[in-house]
Amino acid sequence: MRMNYYPPCSSPDLVFGVSPHSDGGSLTVLLQDDDVIGLQIKHKGEWIPVKPIPNALVVNISDAIEIMSNGVYKSIEHRAITNEKKARISAAAFAHVDDELEIGPLDSMVDDPHRPPMYKKIKYIDYIRQVLARKMDGKDHTDLVKIQT
Ligand SMILES: O=C(O)CCC(=O)C(=O)O
């Protein structure tokens, strides 16, 4: 679990709360402040604000699901922006895969030659360690396991 606290920021145009990234696990459940918009997702090249719905949680697909679904379900690229006047908090619960499990496209998600395997197999702990060691930079970290065509 990660608790995020974003203090008011005098230059929200220049300072991110959290840089663009996708989460490395399987699913992320996010509780966000009801009255401060901060979370944005990337959709068709545009950043879209995720307006808080009172008493609702946000559920994001993370990288392990993208890998196991052979890219059918994509992990969502997201970021948090800051607010000039108001502080914001969020709590993210990350569902992880068993450390020792080798993840890769599930047989049922591979359909050669129409949809060949698009990700390499990797032990989950090796994947998540590499992801966490990197600077957040969009979804570039998923190149670690992508099979280049
Ligand atoms: O604060 C938010 O809305 C996003 C936080 C986040 O992306 C994370 O903790 O991984």
Ligand SMILES: [Fe+2]
């Ligand atoms: Fe995140």
